[in-house]
Amino acid sequence: MRLCKTIEDIRSYVNAVRSEGKTVGLVPTMGYLHRGHLSLMHEAKGRCDVVVVSIFVNPTQFGPNEDYQAYPRDLKKDAGLVADAGVDVIFTPDVAEMYPTGFSSYVEVTGVSEFLCGASRPGHFRGVATVVSKLFHIVQPDMAFFGQKDFQQLLVIKRMVADLNMTVQIAEVPIVREDDGLAMSSRNVYLTPEGRKAALVLSRSLKLARELVAQGVLDIPRLREAVVREINGESLANIDYVEIRSIPDLLPLDKLQGQALLALAVRFGKSRLIDNTVLEA
Amino acid sequence: MRLCKTIEDIRSYVNAVRSEGKTVGLVPTMGYLHRGHLSLMHEAKGRCDVVVVSIFVNPTQFGPNEDYQAYPRDLKKDAGLVADAGVDVIFTPDVAEMYPTGFSSYVEVTGVSEFLCGASRPGHFRGVATVVSKLFHIVQPDMAFFGQKDFQQLLVIKRMVADLNMTVQIAEVPIVREDDGLAMSSRNVYLTPEGRKAALVLSRSLKLARELVAQGVLDIPRLREAVVREINGESLANIDYVEIRSIPDLLPLDKLQGQALLALAVRFGKSRLIDNTVLEA
Structure with missing residues (x-):
């Protein structure tokens, strides 16, 4: 497995494999990899000839009072996991x-990025869209793989790709959970x-x-109320938001018809966790 | 010469020529072509195997009280000029x-886009950066050609390309003037x-x-004052701005050292014209 630290290095690697006619998959991550990330890598391996995993804790998607400094990092362990997964190359720029x-340039997705986590974390999705846009231009992957754990992020990126006519194909991969149900997250x-x-x-x-x-x-409203009551039954839980919204625009709904996203953000002490499920009538 | 009206159509054209190993140049325009545009096309012809001219009056770069509806359009005449220039294809989407x-996705270049025309025309450069980003993703040119007439636009685009790691090379082409000195503009x-x-x-x-x-x-300040006095000596002229700023960041300057941009925007009745020159000590 190769480890590229510069844009020039990863570009020359990708250009070389592409000139052999191989397809390239990208799995963008912030590192501190868990089984959720491994599931993205396995999916990418199955669908592309060469897989690039980017590991970059992106400062522009953290607010001033968020956990950018504290965000867990362990490149050595990550590199081992990536190599074990049979992935070809890590791109880990500083x-x-x-x-x-x-x-001073940013990609801004209005609408879908303004609700839920976008309301709780102003500027978060601008940082996400910007860094993902950069990674797409740097790696020029045929496909990029994102987890449904960050469902809103997936909607923002799909919107960006469609609106700006990017040619990359976005693949979404289901949430991976611990045996007891907790969704995998580096923040756990x-x-x-x-x-x-x-x-x-x-x-x-x-x-x-x-x-x-x-x-x-x-x-x-009745479904939402039941979820809020359940969460509030747990004394350590502090709700940031509980929302049931339309897919893909995340607009408010009165009645479940077809699919809708139930998305949660809840604090437990200093940790803010998110989770979601798609409800279907 | 071919005329493509859809994204699918121009993409299939460009993919075909690229598969023959040819390089692709893009000249983005809003049409109503004049000798300034022709100079861009000639430059592009000289440096790329295949040249695409886009003709699209981009609504997102016009303010609500600006001349989007009135902006001059003449596709038939434009097509003749493009064919005469030996250009291969026009992309003119609706x-x-x-x-x-x-x-709902936009590219925003902060800083350099906020001064001069950015201050007079809020949202203008967001519209420009967004549509140019879309055109780059659609056509995927090796090079794109812009005129120095829109000097700030050139700085905004170069900033966007560098910041977002786009691979297109930006070529800049000097202002073309009428014999009496008036810079070519569709708005003349x-x-x-x-x-x-x-x-x-x-x-x-x-x-x-x-x-x-x-x-x-x-x-x-003395240079600027002399320019302001000269323009105000013309009773029909109504100054929007006269600025002498650093290149490429457009920051204020006290003293000319090396290069600086002298940029003007002046109204004559309903027409707002811009012009500029690079001063060099």
Whole structure:
């Protein structure tokens, strides 16, 4: 496995494999890899000849009071996991390589990026869209792989790709969960043992909503209220948002018809976790 | 010469020529072509195997009270000029092809796009950067050609290309002027006969500034004041801005050292014209 630290290096690698007629898949990550990321890599391996995993904790998607400094990093362990997964190359630039002095261009996706996490974290999706746009231009992948765990991010990126006529194909991969239901996240490491236990309320409340829908409850405020009540039953949980919104525009709904996204952001102490499920009538 | 109206059509054309190993040049225009555009096409012909001219009056770069509806259009005449110039293909999409329902992604270049025309025309450069980004993704040119007439636009695009790691090479082409000094512009058609005469004050004032610099006047406020006085000597002229700024960041300067941009925007009746020159100490 090769490790590229500069844009020039990864470009020359990708140009070489492309000139052999091979297809290229990109898995953009912030590192501290878990089984969710491995699932993205496996999917990419199955669908592309060569897979690039980018590892870059992107400062522009963190707010001033967020966990950019504290975000967990372990490149050595990540490199081992990537090599074991049979992935060809890691692209892991430093911040000055991606954002040199004078950097001042951004990609902004209005609408879908303004709700849910976009409302809680102003500027977050601008940072995401910008860095993903950069990675697409640097690697020029045929396909890029994103997890449904960050469902809104997926919608923002699909919107960006369609609107700006990017040619990359976006593949989405289901959420990977621990055996007890907790969605895999690099931020789970922030949880105290009590918080870890309490955080099970997330997947439990999603399951409750799916069960209610199966029983015929289609009234959105009623579904939402049931989820809020379930989460508030857990004393360590502090709701940031609970929303049931249309796909792909994330607009408010009165009644479940077809598909809708149930998305949660909840704090447990200092850790803010997100989770989601697609409800279907 | 071929005329492509859809993204699919121009993409299949470009893919075919690229598969023959040919290089592709793009000349983005809003049509109503004049000798300035022809100079871009000639430059592109000289440096690329195949040249694409896009003709699209881009609504997102016009403000609500600007001349989007009135902007002159003559595709039939343009097609003749493009064919005569030996250019291979025109890409002329309609608005719905470029901005389908739900469109909501934009490229924003902060800093350099906020001064001069960016201050007079809020949102203008966001529209420019967005449509140029789309054209780059659609055509995937090796090189794109822009005129120095729109000097700030050139700086915005170069900033965007560098920041977002686009691989296209940006070529800049000098201003083309009428024999009497008026810079070529599709908007010159708005001038009354008196305004047409009065507009000569633009190139005259630029020449004055260059002469003062040659005489050793390097004090920026003094240079600017001389230009303002010259323009105000023309009773039909109504100054929007007169600025002498650093290249490429367009920051204010006290003293001319090396190069600086002298940029003007002046109204003559309903026509707002721009012109510029690079001053060099």
